[in-house]
Amino acid sequence: MNWLAKINLSTVVLRLGTFRSAILLLAIVAISLFCGYRLGNFYHSYQIEMLAQQKNRLDFIYQQLVEKTQRINTLDVELEVERMANQRSQQMLKSIEQEHFEVKKELAFYEKVMAPEKAANGLVIDNVNLTKTESSAHYRFQVVLVQQLLRKRYAKGYIEITIAGSLNGKPSSMPLSKLSLLTQKDLSFSFQYFQVVSGGLTLPEGFIPETINVSAILPKGKWQKYNRIDQSYPWLKSIENNSQSAP
Numbered sequence: 503m504n505w506l507a508k509i510n511l512s513t514v515v516l517r518l519g520t521f522r523s524a525i526l527l528l529a530i531v532a533i534s535l536f537c538g539y540r541l542g543n544f545y546h547s548y549q550i551e552m553l554a555q556q557k558n559r560l561d562f563i564y565q566q567l568v569e570k571t572q573r574i575n576t577l578d579v580e581l582e583v584e585r586m587a588n589q590r591s592q593q594m595l596k597s598i599e600q601e602h603f604e605v606k607k608e609l610a611f612y613e614k615v616m617a618p619e620k621a622a623n624g625l626v627i628d629n630v631n632l633t634k635t636e637s638s639a640h641y642r643f644q645v646v647l648v649q650q651l652l653r654k655r656y657a658k659g660y661i662e663i664t665i666a667g668s669l670n671g672k673p674s675s676m677p678l679s680k681l682s683l684l685t686q687k688d689l690s691f692s693f694q695y696f697q698v699v700s701g702g703l704t705l706p707e708g709f710i711p712e713t714i715n716v717s718a719i720l721p722k723g724k725w726q727k728y729n730r731i732d733q734s735y736p737w738l739k740s741i742e743n744n745s746q747s748a749p
Contacts, residue, residue: 624649625657627718627733628696632741639705645716648696659720660690661699667711667737678703691718711737 628648632641649657663678678684681703691697705711715734722728 625718625720625729625731626650627716627731630714630716630733630735632714632737634741635702637704639707639709640702641705642700642702643714644698644700645718646696646698647691647693647718649694655725656692656694657720658690658692658723658726659718660686662689662717662719663703664715664717665703665705665709665711665737666713666715666734667709669706669710670708674709676706676709681705713737 626648627645629644629646631644631646633643634641643663645661645663647657647661665676665678665681666674667676668674669676678689678701682701684701688701689699691699713734714737715732717733718731720726720729
């Protein structure tokens, strides 16, 4: 940088002359202006390009925001529709349950008058379901007991089950005690409104079931008279009913 320090304007003017020095000065100024203009123009173009990119990015983000907002609004509407449909379904279910209860009451009244053997002091065998398991000849059973009359005391007793059919081509009747390890205690009930008594049984080899006979027995007690209900259900029908009621 020593050579730059040695440059003296007077020396330059003296060596080049006044005209040439003026021309040189003008050239230097012009070159500086041109370089500054080009540099500024390049920076301006860069700014315009960056602004365009940012604008495109903002437009894309805004478009996504609009789409997400529309999606959220659509989901809110669908959720509200589902909620209203669920409320209507619950109301309908309650109405059906109420109608079912009323039908049960009427049925209990007519059964009490027309078929007293099907009810014992308000106790009825409401349903019997059979379910085949993965094990060969093994089934699960459910006996639904319902007390259709309002009572202050519990109905206490036990059930008995007998499977009627054929064994090796001959008529046969199999009590549950021969088909299961369940005891009378396992088959006992004590309830005020309803109860499900369930368990399992295994049919012997060569036995073809035809009907399942269920008895609900109310032993005589201090607050209870002796009663007994006997119901018979087709074996295959009981399995079909259970399959149709399953979800």
